[in-house]
Amino acid sequence: MTEPILRITDVVKHFPVRRGIIFKREIGRVQAVDGVSIDVRKGETVGIVGESGCGKSTLARCIARLHDVTSGTIEFMGRDITNLTRNEMRPIRRDMQMVFQDPYASLNPRLRVGQIIGEPLVIHGRGTEAEIKARVQDLLDRVGLNPEHYNRFPHEFSGGQRQRIGIARALALEPKLIVCDEPVSALDVSVQAQILNLLTDLQRDFDLTYVFIAHDLDVVRHVSDRVYVMYLGKIVEAGTGAEIYGHPRHPYAASLLSAVPVPDPVLARSKQRIVLQGDVPSPLNPPSGCRFHPRCPRAQVLCSSDEPQATSFGGEHLASCHFPVARWPLADPADIRRPDPAATVE
Amino acid sequence: MALLEVRDLRTTFRTDDGLVTAIDGVSFSLEKGQVLGIVGESGSGKSVTSLSIMGLLPRGSAATSGQVLLDGRDLLTLGEEEMRKIRGQEIAMIFQDPMTSLNPVYTVGWQLIEAVRLHQDVSQTAATKRARDMLAAVGIPNPDERLRQYPHEFSGGMRQRVMIAMALANDPKLLIADEPTTALDVTTQAQILELIRRLRTDFDSAIVMITHDLGVVAEICDDVLVMYGGRVAEQGGVDDIFARPRHPYTWGLMGSMPSRSHGMDRLQSIPGSPPSLLRPPPGCRFSPRCPYVMDICRGDPPPPLRQVEDDPHFHVEACHLDAASKREEAARLLAAQEIVR
Ligand SMILES: Nc1ncnc2c1ncn2[C@@H]1O[C@H](COP(=O)(O)OP(=O)(O)OP(=O)(O)O)[C@@H](O)[C@H]1O
Ligand SMILES: Nc1ncnc2c1ncn2[C@@H]1O[C@H](COP(=O)(O)OP(=O)(O)OP(=O)(O)O)[C@@H](O)[C@H]1O
Ligand code: SF4
Ligand SMILES: [Mg+2]
Ligand SMILES: [Mg+2]
Numbered sequence: 001m002t003e004p005i006l007r008i009t010d011v012v013k014h015f016p017v018r019r020g021i022i023f024k025r026e027i028g029r030v031q032a033v034d035g036v037s038i039d040v041r042k043g044e045t046v047g048i049v050g051e052s053g054c055g056k057s058t059l060a061r062c063i064a065r066l067h068d069v070t071s072g073t074i075e076f077m078g079r080d081i082t083n084l085t086r087n088e089m090r091p092i093r094r095d096m097q098m099v100f101q102d103p104y105a106s107l108n109p110r111l112r113v114g115q116i117i118g119e120p121l122v123i124h125g126r127g128t129e130a131e132i133k134a135r136v137q138d139l140l141d142r143v144g145l146n147p148e149h150y151n152r153f154p155h156e157f158s159g160g161q162r163q164r165i166g167i168a169r170a171l172a173l174e175p176k177l178i179v180c181d182e183p184v185s186a187l188d189v190s191v192q193a194q195i196l197n198l199l200t201d202l203q204r205d206f207d208l209t210y211v212f213i214a215h216d217l218d219v220v221r222h223v224s225d226r227v228y229v230m231y232l233g234k235i236v237e238a239g240t241g242a243e244i245y246g247h248p249r250h251p252y253a254a255s256l257l258s259a260v261p262v263p264d265p266v267l268a269r270s271k272q273r274i275v276l277q278g279d280v281p282s283p284l285n286p287p288s289g290c291r292f293h294p295r296c297p298r299a300q301v302l303c304s305s306d307e308p309q310a311t312s313f314g315g316e317h318l319a320s321c322h323f324p325v326a327r328w329p330l331a332d333p334a335d336i337r338r339p340d341p342a343a344t345v346e
Numbered sequence: 347m348a349l350l351e352v353r354d355l356r357t358t359f360r361t362d363d364g365l366v367t368a369i370d371g372v373s374f375s376l377e378k379g380q381v382l383g384i385v386g387e388s389g390s391g392k393s394v395t396s397l398s399i400m401g402l403l404p405r406g407s408a409a410t411s412g413q414v415l416l417d418g419r420d421l422l423t424l425g426e427e428e429m430r431k432i433r434g435q436e437i438a439m440i441f442q443d444p445m446t447s448l449n450p451v452y453t454v455g456w457q458l459i460e461a462v463r464l465h466q467d468v469s470q471t472a473a474t475k476r477a478r479d480m481l482a483a484v485g486i487p488n489p490d491e492r493l494r495q496y497p498h499e500f501s502g503g504m505r506q507r508v509m510i511a512m513a514l515a516n517d518p519k520l521l522i523a524d525e526p527t528t529a530l531d532v533t534t535q536a537q538i539l540e541l542i543r544r545l546r547t548d549f550d551s552a553i554v555m556i557t558h559d560l561g562v563v564a565e566i567c568d569d570v571l572v573m574y575g576g577r578v579a580e581q582g583g584v585d586d587i588f589a590r591p592r593h594p595y596t597w598g599l600m601g602s603m604p605s606r607s608h609g610m611d612r613l614q615s616i617p618g619s620p621p622s623l624l625r626p627p628p629g630c631r632f633s634p635r636c637p638y639v640m641d642i643c644r645g646d647p648p649p650p651l652r653q654v655e656d657d658p659h660f661h662v663e664a665c666h667l668d669a670a671s672k673r674e675e676a677a678r679l680l681a682a683q684e685i686v687r
Pocket of ligand 3 (some may be wrong): 593602636637665667
């Protein structure tokens, strides 16, 4: 098995919530990421999926060291980068780049596209002005934009084209790893498909490794070799795409999958759905035991007291659940109900 | 007679840069207990279609022609005063972002009660009871307590439920939902879709469901209208459209979906991006992006919507490509797609 290019171990990120005017006192902590471990191997795409607020972006920002972690370690290309200073991080940034959801917010509107893409090259002193210009035009071409548009401003481009600009800039320094945080979520489906194809092509041509974050399960399945499912700051299930989508073991992952609309009316009619009740609890005060227990169709008393540990289901497949889903696809509603109907949760 | 019959709806905006024909000849009919989907990408004219039906476009800058027959009465001929009565009572609408239609300074209960009393001559007590019952009907726990809370105390999914409760407060004949689940998480979306399914079966509501997601269409719609650049590309029963799509844009939408491309390295996608309606491409508006484009497509607008020959039901499309090629291409594309479930 290949050495991981990125290894995240037990990463915790809590945001203190403070009240008070002069003496700010901590009144609580948003447990945005709470003990996450992820391995990313060279050349693969690791997907991280989960609903709004589960901690995906926070995790991405911890990986890129845009946040300091509360605890845990982040190793990149064999080196512990958890506590590197800004200066020490600079050479690392060459190898690790980020692409964000909203390409408009992440592109400086006053700079021309050529300057935006060339900026990292200038900062890292990569060549003369003419060389940098040639390289930028090459990059524009590579991401499917017209090299002649070098002098245009971001607002002259459509959403999909701006995302291409963001990708070109991320590619400028020939990184090894790109962390993509919802790179296609703001795009129309036809344009989303173009960007996904572009990412696929670039990975093949430049030997890239991706961490791909999204809330869309189908998109994540399409791009990822392996997938991690997050709920309220924790990884609840991990495995290859085939393992997780073929037979989700965690009731949350199963519920998510069953909730995705199927674009085929015949299949949609025959599908068993798990409609979860209520809302995701606040990460300020997450539930005890298994964080999913108040909404889980399978929860029993144990779930509210004991936190489930990751259990193997063969291969790479891990899930943290006391009562994993035994049968998939769900043949009838009983497949997802409590194993022991007499047991109740408070 | 259909509950709602829209005929040749056309809306033009006067803008600083010139005239924009945002929708150009939309027709459909909808019966009680039916859900009609309007699907298409950003800017295709979905919202303008619903706002035109509701008479909610600025009368100064927008001109709408055609007919919108609700129970046989043409809404486009009515004055503002009459339309105000119809909105909220006979037709209700819910939007993508419930926060824009809920007032943050009033409690949810106050707003619901107002909505009831605006259209029904009932006592405060009766209106309060109605408000409470509606919250319960859309699945909000502890409705009595919730009535006293403000919109910001509700989550996104709960606010959308409140909007649906408010929309249904006066038993409208028609509900128009403009991307009601787009801003929501998938599990919350599933809750709202479940609620809409129930409205249809339990209340026999007629629903227009606007979405950009073919998955949502397949899940809850009976009929669907595929829009591109302000025009209808293809229209018919959901089963027919999914089994026998006949327009290259519909093919592109289907091929772009990762969930229909299981095991494929690359998605089919559609090159380019949706057109500007200020200066729409001449001929077929899809022609600059269409893989099947012919010379005629660039010059002549597609023929008027015509019946798809091999479909017994109402199923029409507008494209220059000949029927035999379309049959073959659709069969080939569908055979290549494997749907994940
Ligand atoms: N700087 C911050 N200060 C305090 N709380 C924060 C901060 N950043 C994020 N949070 C909180 O941490 C939790 C996780 O947020 P995060 O943005 O990581 O979620 P996400 O999974 O990326 O969600 P989305 O899908 O909406 O982007 C949320 O409850 C959020 O409100
Ligand atoms: N008030 C207006 N004045 C001028 N043009 C408008 C106005 N409202 C909408 N348009 C134009 O009409 C076209 C159709 O817009 P519409 O809002 O119906 O699209 P949509 O299909 O709902 O897209 P989305 O998925 O982004 O909501 C767009 O090109 C838009 O720019
Ligand atoms: S009419 Fe021509 S350009 Fe338009 S979709 Fe059909 S084949 Fe393509
Ligand atoms: Mg995020
Ligand atoms: Mg719209």
